[in-house]
Structure formats: structure tokens, C-alpha cells
Amino acid sequence: MQDKINDILKKNHLSITEARKKILALFWESGNAMAHGDIEQKSSEEFDRVTIYRTLQTFVEKGIIHTIPTADNSVRYALCKDECGAGHHHDDHVHFICDDCGTTYCIDEVNVPKVKLPKGFKAAQTDLVISGTCNKCEQ
Amino acid sequence: MQDKINDILKKNHLSITEARKKILALFWESGNAMAHGDIEQKSSEEFDRVTIYRTLQTFVEKGIIHTIPTADNSVRYALCKDECGAGHHHDDHVHFICDDCGTTYCIDEVNVPKVKLPKGFKAAQTDLVISGTCNKCEQ
């Protein structure tokens, strides 16, 4: 996995640093989306808060991760599909946020339907955000 | 309009106060979604920041307004359809956020398609968030 991570960083002309390797690895291990706070905790204060902010920002700019809209104000990040292995890039995402445990899932099986917008509106990105109860939290 | 506003507040067992009347009126006048900051500006610092936070929170709890997920971390609020006059309540929303001017539109003409989720996932709310260029910002 370390090789894969190095590849991604090289491909994006980024220096290979401890912080970037660790944070990328965290995304892989978790599988789900993570908020800044999650990363801060999971890296057990190994890196400065500022470094994490800047790393996430860099990753978003390079298209390695993407932000997920949430109704509360917590920004969450997840690996872009490109980097998930599927190998095709697109800007449409379906995400499921569990109201119980807060976990954010990327739902890849579902396609975002094309929406016909009123005249003059041009879509650049479409996010379908579904909240409810996940399969771990249902009784 | 003042009557309508009073009705809504009464119906929800809320005291009729200046702050609530003014903030509800702002939502009507604007037509679009508003962030906390917008409200603070538009009420020209008539009310304490804390009052605005608490009022918005109360309105959300009572189902008078709802939050809109956004990819940046700005929480936005909009009137629920119930209170918009359409008279039917549902938890599915289509919103358009302009990357240029930042305006958030509630797109009512479009229906959120029902999405089939993996086993064990139960949807409570579905938000379709589209970002791009609005009809005022296109050249």
C-alpha cells in the first residue's frame, strides 16, 4: 500500500512526507469519509493542526480527495474514485450519512440521475446526500 | 404577511418576539437560503449574534426552516416548503448553489429521484445539492 501512496503523491507532483503518507493511509484504512477532527484524533496529534488543514487542502486541489456536503457544518473528506481503484473520474457522488453513528459512506452502486435545471443554470457538480440509519445502526 | 408569521409562531408554541418576526420575514423577502452571516448583516446588527443562533436553532427544531448541505462548511438555512405555501411537507430537497455569487436556490420544480440503497440502509432525508453557475452569473 505504501507504494500506491507514493505513486499517488508523485503523480501529483507532491513531496513525499510523513504527514501526507499517514493521512492518505488513514483514508484507505477507514474506507469512509473523515472530518478534519477524525484525522486529528486518528493521527494521535502526530502532526500540527495546521499541517492537517493544509494537507487536506492540497489533496482537494489535486483531486485526490473531495469534500462531502453535510447538513450540519462539518466538512468531510473522502478519497476520489480515481484513487479508490475504479479508475474513472467523475464529479457526481452519492453519500450516506448515518444520523446515529455519524459515519459517512460513499455509495458507489447508485448513479446520480441527471437533473434538468431551469434555464440559465449550469451544473458543475452534483451531490446526492442521503441521511438516515446505516446497516450497523439498525436494530 | 405579519399575520402569517404570527400564525406560524403560534402554531409552533413559540413566543412572538421581535427577533423571530424579523428573521422569519427576512427568509420570506429573500426567497433564497441564508447563512447565519447573511441574517446578521440584513438585520443590521439589530439583534445579538447569540439570539440569531438560538432563533435559527429553534426554527430548525420546529421544522420551520431546514439546513442545506454545502460542500464548503457554510451552513445555510431555508424555509421549509410547508411554510412556503405549497402546503405539503416532505423531506426531499433540491438546491442549487452558485459558485460565483454564492446564492443558494431551492429548486422546487425538480423531484428528487428515489434511490435504492444497499441492504440495511434507511433513508430519512435526501438532499440533492447541485453547484455551478446560476442564471444571473452566466455571461
Next chain:
DNA sequence: AATATTTTGCAACAAAGTTGCATTGTTGTA
């Protein structure tokens, strides 16, 4: 290995949101 470039951590700051409590405003009742 030495230099150029990039990244990091620190400090200081700005913005956003929260909490407790005394004061004020609103409501229901006599």
C-alpha cells in the same frame, strides 16, 4: 553532498459557535 525548493510547526490571529446567568419581554390568568 550541496543547494534550491517545499513542507512543517509555531505563534498569533480571526471567525464561528456555545454556555451560564442576570435582565427584559411575553403570555396566561385572575
Next chain:
DNA sequence: TACAACAATGCAACTTTGTTGCAAAATATT
């Protein structure tokens, strides 16, 4: 309408979240 009960507001202090500039450290380039 006046009074008591209750709810909402404003203030102050605080926490959390995110940003910026700059020197020190790590990484890349030759």
C-alpha cells in the same frame, strides 16, 4: 389591566474551527 410564571434576550466569557506569516526542518534536484 395587573400580576405572576415563563420564555427569550443580551452580555461576557469561552471553546472550537480555520487562517496567515515566517523561521526551521525535511524533501527534492543537481
